[in-house]
Amino acid sequence: xxxxxxxxxxxxxxxxxxxxxxxxxxxxxxxxxxxxxxxxxxxxxxxxxxxxxxxxxxxxxxxxxxxxxxxxxxxxxxxxxxxxxxxxxxxxxxxxxxxxxxxxxxxxxxxxxxxxxxxxxxxxxxxxxxxxxxxxxxxxxxxxxxxxxxxxxxxxxxxxxxxxxxxxxxxxxxxxxxxxxxxxxxxxxxxxxxxxxxxxxxxxxxxxxxxxxxxxxxxxxxxxxxxxxxxxxxxxxxxxxxxxxxxxxxxxxxxxxxxxxxxxxxxxxxxxxxxxxxxxxxxxxxxxxxxxxxxxxxxxxxxxxxxxxxxxxxxxxxxxxx
Amino acid sequence: xxxxxxxxxxxxxxxxxxxxxxxxxxxxxxxxxxxxxxxxxxxxxxxxxxxxxxxxxxxxxxxxxxxxxxxxxxxxxxxxxxxxxxxxxxxxxxxxxxxxxxxxxxxxxxxxxxxxxxxxxxxxxxxxxxxxxxxxxxxxxxxxxxxxxxxxxxxxxxxxxxxxxxxxxxxxxxxxxxxxxxxxxxxxxxxxxxxxxxxxxxxxxxxxxxxxxxxxxxxxxxxxxxxxxxxxxxxxxxxxxxxxxxxxxxxxxxxxxxxxxxxxxxxxxxxxxxxxxxxxxxxxxxxxxxxxxxxxxxxxxxxxxxxxxxxxxxxxxxxxxxxxxxxxxxxxxxxxxxxxxxxxxxxxxxxxxxxxxxxxxxxxxxxxxxxxxxxxxxxxxxxxxxxxxxxxxxxxxxxxxxxxxxxxxxxxxxxxxxxxxxxxxxxxxxxxxxxxxxxxxxxxxxxxxxxxxxxxxxxxxxxxxxxxxxxxxxxxxxxxxxxxxxxxxxxxxxxxxxxxxxxxxxxxxxxxxxxxxxxxxxxxxxxxxxxxxxxxxxxxxxxxxxxxxxxxxxxxxxxxxxxxxxxxxxxxxxxxxxxxxxxxxxxxxxxxxxxxxxxxxxxxxxxxxxxxxxxxxxxxxxxxxxxxxxxxxxxxxxxxxxxx
Numbered sequence: 001x002x003x004x005x006x007x008x009x010x011x012x013x014x015x016x017x018x019x020x021x022x023x024x025x026x027x028x029x030x031x032x033x034x035x036x037x038x039x040x041x042x043x044x045x046x047x048x049x050x051x052x053x054x055x056x057x058x059x060x061x062x063x064x065x066x067x068x069x070x071x072x073x074x075x076x077x078x079x080x081x082x083x084x085x086x087x088x089x090x091x092x093x094x095x096x097x098x099x100x101x102x103x104x105x106x107x108x109x110x111x112x113x114x115x116x117x118x119x120x121x122x123x124x125x126x127x128x129x130x131x132x133x134x135x136x137x138x139x140x141x142x143x144x145x146x147x148x149x150x151x152x153x154x155x156x157x158x159x160x161x162x163x164x165x166x167x168x169x170x171x172x173x174x175x176x177x178x179x180x181x182x183x184x185x186x187x188x189x190x191x192x193x194x195x196x197x198x199x200x201x202x203x204x205x206x207x208x209x210x211x212x213x214x215x216x217x218x219x220x221x222x223x224x225x226x227x228x229x230x231x232x233x234x235x236x237x238x239x240x241x242x243x244x245x246x247x248x249x250x251x252x253x254x255x256x257x258x259x260x261x262x263x264x265x266x267x268x269x270x271x272x273x274x275x276x277x278x279x280x281x282x283x284x285x286x287x288x289x290x291x292x293x294x295x296x297x298x299x300x301x302x303x304x305x306x307x308x309x310x311x312x313x314x315x316x317x318x319x320x321x322x
Numbered sequence: 323x324x325x326x327x328x329x330x331x332x333x334x335x336x337x338x339x340x341x342x343x344x345x346x347x348x349x350x351x352x353x354x355x356x357x358x359x360x361x362x363x364x365x366x367x368x369x370x371x372x373x374x375x376x377x378x379x380x381x382x383x384x385x386x387x388x389x390x391x392x393x394x395x396x397x398x399x400x401x402x403x404x405x406x407x408x409x410x411x412x413x414x415x416x417x418x419x420x421x422x423x424x425x426x427x428x429x430x431x432x433x434x435x436x437x438x439x440x441x442x443x444x445x446x447x448x449x450x451x452x453x454x455x456x457x458x459x460x461x462x463x464x465x466x467x468x469x470x471x472x473x474x475x476x477x478x479x480x481x482x483x484x485x486x487x488x489x490x491x492x493x494x495x496x497x498x499x500x501x502x503x504x505x506x507x508x509x510x511x512x513x514x515x516x517x518x519x520x521x522x523x524x525x526x527x528x529x530x531x532x533x534x535x536x537x538x539x540x541x542x543x544x545x546x547x548x549x550x551x552x553x554x555x556x557x558x559x560x561x562x563x564x565x566x567x568x569x570x571x572x573x574x575x576x577x578x579x580x581x582x583x584x585x586x587x588x589x590x591x592x593x594x595x596x597x598x599x600x601x602x603x604x605x606x607x608x609x610x611x612x613x614x615x616x617x618x619x620x621x622x623x624x625x626x627x628x629x630x631x632x633x634x635x636x637x638x639x640x641x642x643x644x645x646x647x648x649x650x651x652x653x654x655x656x657x658x659x660x661x662x663x664x665x666x667x668x669x670x671x672x673x674x675x676x677x678x679x680x681x682x683x684x685x686x687x688x689x690x691x692x693x694x695x696x697x698x699x700x701x702x703x704x705x706x707x708x709x710x711x712x713x714x715x716x717x718x719x720x721x722x723x724x725x726x727x728x729x730x731x732x733x734x735x736x737x738x739x740x741x742x743x744x745x746x747x748x749x750x751x752x753x754x755x756x757x758x759x760x761x762x763x764x765x766x767x768x769x770x771x772x773x774x775x776x777x778x779x780x781x782x783x784x785x786x787x788x789x790x791x792x793x794x795x796x797x798x799x800x801x802x803x804x805x806x807x808x809x810x811x812x813x814x815x816x817x818x819x820x821x822x823x824x825x826x827x828x829x830x831x832x833x834x835x836x837x838x839x840x841x842x843x844x845x846x847x848x849x850x851x852x853x854x855x856x857x858x859x860x861x862x863x864x865x866x867x868x869x870x871x872x873x874x875x876x877x878x879x880x881x882x883x884x885x886x887x888x889x890x891x892x893x894x895x896x897x898x899x900x901x902x903x904x905x906x907x908x909x910x911x912x913x914x915x916x917x918x919x920x921x922x923x924x925x926x927x928x929x930x931x932x933x934x935x936x937x938x939x940x941x942x943x944x945x946x947x948x949x950x951x952x953x954x955x956x957x958x959x960x961x962x963x964x965x966x
Contacts, residue, residue, distance in 0.1 A: 061854040069684040081842035126860040127764035132873025140881035143748025150744040321729040
């Protein structure tokens with residue numbers, strides 16, 4: 001009986017976790033757009049615009065290419081589902097993640113990999129050149145980002161001696177914020193996150209110019225509800241990456257029921273603040289830099305992999321184990 | 323009339339092969355549930371003579387690989403029942419196929435059961451020879467004859483090393499029994515110990531397909547008929563890995579630390595080279611064969627991590643690595659058989675192995691496509707399929723090894739291997755998106771692909787069954803863990819691994835993950851079902867869309883080829899035929915080639931050297947009778963001198 005209650009509580013908490021992520025994701029997107037508008041000296045759309053866009057697209061008629069098969073329609077659904085699965089290992093405002101067992105840090109990257117697999121497949125569905133171009137480039141970026149991201153997380157796991165992301169963020173509270181390996185790992189993840197979010201200097205989310213687009217190229221054939229789901233999945237992924245970064249920069253640790261309502265709301269506010277700062281930061285980066293050529297991207301991502309290795313070496317040197 | 327008889331013979335024999343496999347599998351399960359005998363093993367002898375014994379033994383380790391073999395046999399036979407029909411239509415006799423098929427399976431049994439050097443070498447040679455005949459079955463194609471020849475040469479180079487090691491151990495111990503060898507192993511000098519290890523490593527590594535001994539594998543696995551390819555990639559490669567555990571881990575081991583590092587290094591190189599070569603292939607089956615090298619590399623990494631943990635007395639990391647090894651062995655067998663079956667169906671439907679001529683097959687062969695999609699998610703090591711969960715345990719093992727190592731550069735290089743596996747994962751996504759996407763999606767690129775038809779019923783039922791088993795292994799991880807405990811209990815002492823013990827716990831996440839992601843997808847599908855849908859043309863800037871506008875297989879992984887051009891040795895030649903002043907182009911031809919790195923750098927010089935040596939030796943045989951009489955005279959003098 002106790003076990004049943006336990007399982008039910010965890011299930012409800014998991015659902016709540018998902019609900020929060022789902023609700024907040026478009027808001028973050030709106031905020032980043034607004035921040036970019038600030039740097040471009042324009043008014044910009046309201047921060048609630050992404051909600052309206054999603055709502056509008058859900059209502060629209062959907063056009064499907066005559067060459068497409070069922071994978072075309074399955075992709076947006078699977079992409080959203082597996083992005084949500086990736087969200088299960090990312091600790092929320094209260095430092096709690098539904099999946100926090102052994103080795104769960106590997107699930108994050110792998111779930112995003114599943115999204116990539118299906119997205120690149122449906123890029124080939126339309127039988128046009130643009131989709132193929134997007135897929136080809138996305139596959140190329142994917143194989144470069146994956147090792148960097150994993151190594152960055154592994155270094156943090158070695159610093160904190162646990163291999164779940166929840167454990168990492170909880171244990172990081174007791175690690176000095178200017179501990180060199182931690183800073184280097186953060187740099188790695190920051191660089192990778194830009195690539196994963198598809199932002200400048202890797203990809204430009206605001207363009208449909210075929211020479212430059214990567215992510216948008218694969219989405220070109222999509223319309224209506226499917227496009228809404230895919231854009232939403234992208235917003236979710238962005239939120240998850242930013243939460244992960246935020247929890248590594250300023251981990252809030254595990255907040256329990258015993259902290260009371262004030263502690264609870266405080267933690268939520270704290271996370272919102274962190275996300276806002278990070279979102280503004282990335283919007284600034286995007287406003288300051290230009291997009292790089294595709295074949296300059298390997299250098300960029302190699303930098304982040306090298307940083308991860310440097311973090312690893314410095315960790316063992318500081319601990320006196322080399 | 324003749325055709326009909328051949329028809330029933332095929333069904334009868336393949337059915338027999340299937341029934342034997344099924345019965346063997348069930349009997350094995352019943353035997354294992356019957357008692358603890360598999361921890362020590364059962365011995366039986368087949369006969370003696372001329373001072374040699376044929377002795378056989380079954381223990382837990384053998385049982386696990388027997389299960390792999392029987393599963394592979396079952397599904398390949400079922401698939402073959404449909405696939406072989408094509409040869410009947412071509413009026414090609416199937417008898418050579420049937421005979422070698424059964425002998426090949428039987429010899430793999432022999433290798434798994436062998437308990438002494440002689441029966442091992444005997445059945446090993448039989449396995450090599452009969453698989454050679456199977457590779458050669460479609461001997462009309464000169465390309466296949468070349469592939470089979472390379473295979474035969476390489477497999478014999480391997481056997482030389484194994485025979486040498488066996489002879490050496492026989493001389494040392496006076497016995498051929500593995501048990502005696504294990505007893506004598508600690509008494510060997512360090513030099514002898516390491517030399518034996520290297521002999522086994524090269525001999526078995528060649529069969530397993532470790533880089534740089536892998537060059538035969540892509541040729542042989544792709545030249546064989548598809549049921550044989552699936553058996554060779556899924557099972558025969560695993561037999562070689564079984565022998566690593568049997569002869570190196572159990573007989574020679576425990577060894578020095580560098581053995582583990584060698585496995586890790588060779589495993590990582592195999593995984594990288596395998597998947598890089600696969601990613602630039604446009605041959606449907608060769609790509610799969612290269613991906614086998616990649617997966618063998620990952621299994622090599624697991625063995626390496628286990629060896630390191632064993633030398634560092636890190637029980638947890640060792641058990642994790644072993645669980646990862648056995649888990650991935652089974653999963654790879656399932657997915658690789660599945661993909662080879664899919665490739666076989668495509669080849670029969672379109673009569674081409676070239677990806678550039680396929681396209682749009684998912685609409686014409688929906689069932690083959692669905693099975694191939696499942697196999698592809700598994701082989702790219704993505705959740706929710708089993709390939710990922712094995713790698714997760716392997717990652718965990720490397721991670722625990724790093725953490726528990728007190729000091730040294732190993733603490734840097736072990737996580738580096740995790741990075742390598744992640745890179746391999748990314749590359750395998752690119753490879754298989756190309757394999758599946760180019761073949762099954764988009765528009766048909768040739769009339770053959772345009773007119774493709776779904777394969778015969780058994781040819782998609784077999785892959786569906788494999789896919790079902792793969793899903794079941796994730797949904798019910800405790801069953802697979804119980805199966806993994808059988809070999810574990812034979813090769814180490816310790817408690818059994820279940821889903822509640824520390825090691826098995828992440829694997830229960832596997833079933834949760836699968837269920838949750840399916841539920842989520844279902845909910846999202848339900849929620850987004852409403853709304854109108856219209857089928858229209860693909861947007862193409864207003865111009866009509868032709869099949870040649872699609873990305874090609876070569877084009878899709880072109881960025882990979884450019885980035886790794888140094889490693890792959892990719893070359894391009896563009897010939898322009900320009901008219902007049904150079905403004906109008908009359909014709910343009912493009913040729914791209916991937917250098918076979920190891921073939922050109924390692925094997926060509928060796929071949930050249932051997933040929934040179936043969937040429938020198940030929941000088942002895944000048945054809946002059948006086949010279950031969952002179953040799954005789956010298957021989958007689960030498961013999962007399964020795965016998966003095």
